[in-house]
Amino acid sequence: MTGAWTIPIMHAMFGHLPRARLATLPTPLERGPELPGGVRLWVKRDDLTGLGMGGNKARKLEFLCGAAVAEGARSLVTVGAAQSNHCRMTAAAGAVLGLEVHLVLSGDRPEQATGNQLLSTLFGAQLHYTGADESHWGELMIASESLTDELVAAGAAPYSIPIGGSTSTGAAGYAWALAELLDQCDAAGCAPTAVVHTSSSGGTHAGLVAGKALLRAQGRSVPEILAIGVAKGVNIGMPDIADLARDTADLLGGDRSTVERSDIALDPNWIGDDYAVPTKAGDAAIRWAARHGGWVLDRTYSGKGFAGLVGNAEAGRWPEGSDVVFIHTGGMPAVFAPGGAPAGL
Numbered sequence: 001m002t003g004a005w006t007i008p009i010m011h012a013m014f015g016h017l018p019r020a021r022l023a024t025l026p027t028p029l030e031r032g033p034e035l036p037g038g039v040r041l042w043v044k045r046d047d048l049t050g051l052g053m054g055g056n057k058a059r060k061l062e063f064l065c066g067a068a069v070a071e072g073a074r075s076l077v078t079v080g081a082a083q084s085n086h087c088r089m090t091a092a093a094g095a096v097l098g099l100e101v102h103l104v105l106s107g108d109r110p111e112q113a114t115g116n117q118l119l120s121t122l123f124g125a126q127l128h129y130t131g132a133d134e135s136h137w138g139e140l141m142i143a144s145e146s147l148t149d150e151l152v153a154a155g156a157a158p159y160s161i162p163i164g165g166s167t168s169t170g171a172a173g174y175a176w177a178l179a180e181l182l183d184q185c186d187a188a189g190c191a192p193t194a195v196v197h198t199s200s201s202g203g204t205h206a207g208l209v210a211g212k213a214l215l216r217a218q219g220r221s222v223p224e225i226l227a228i229g230v231a232k233g234v235n236i237g238m239p240d241i242a243d244l245a246r247d248t249a250d251l252l253g254g255d256r257s258t259v260e261r262s263d264i265a266l267d268p269n270w271i272g273d274d275y276a277v278p279t280k281a282g283d284a285a286i287r288w289a290a291r292h293g294g295w296v297l298d299r300t301y302s303g304k305g306f307a308g309l310v311g312n313a314e315a316g317r318w319p320e321g322s323d324v325v326f327i328h329t330g331g332m333p334a335v336f337a338p339g340g341a342p343a344g345l
């Protein structure tokens, strides 16, 4: 199958969805060095999606903001951890589209904004600090609901985006990404056994799984999708990735039953103590990626995700000589926040 094959099909599936052009696509696919276990590494550079310094949320925001604009929204509300990449990219999307942006964040207002908070402020968003604990996402949702109500009452016509943008509309961006990736693989002589990525709110995972199921239903041969869970929620099955993938397949005009339970693979062994708490394996992966590919990974997401990929390769999950793609989901601005890089570099 060549590149001319998948994209027209995807256009047919996505044609009815409003889309705001926010990301620089396609992102590059790079060949990396060989990994332990003889696996050939490839890196899909979704850290280079362009929007507000890049990352995976740009693909979701294309469809989420498309829906917001189609509804006549004049403002965006979303939620996240203190160093949320999703919030930073939503702030950038609002700047591009001329929408007011409100970010509901965990923690307290710092004396000096750094990393993602600095960028969110620069992009003109209003940051609302809740004082909530880093991983208490329920508290953030409640605070964001009451803020949304206030904005409705004030006539600001808000469009509310849940944590990580992980609705079926957002996840559609990653169904598109899988088609884009498989076309690039064909052109590059890469036949991926697996596509590995970091998972926290689950939308990236669900979108990739929906894309896999839809492309398989069209007769395409498709790789394993392996998520490395870095938040407690996804590691205990919240959200239910199969349900979200089925909703996404449905949104794209496919049959819900094309998504099979066995399409969902999640490795929960790389989170360490908790979400956003660094691990030794993650820090080692950050150093390795920096020194072998000049790739910048972060300690909350992509570092732990890449550690999971290396760990599975070492354990022999994939046969020697297999092509394995790591989707680099971004996170670079957090490296410039206090504690954002491993000590002793």
Ligand SMILES: *Cc1c(COP(=O)(O)O)cnc(C)c1O
Binding pocket: 055, 056, 057, 085, 086, 164, 166, 198, 199, 200, 201, 202, 203, 204, 205, 298, 301, 302, 329, 330, 331, 332
């Ligand atoms: C949000 C994020 C993820 C996880 O994506 P989800 O769709 O929320 O699971 C991974 N890496 C980075 C850098 C992120 O910002």
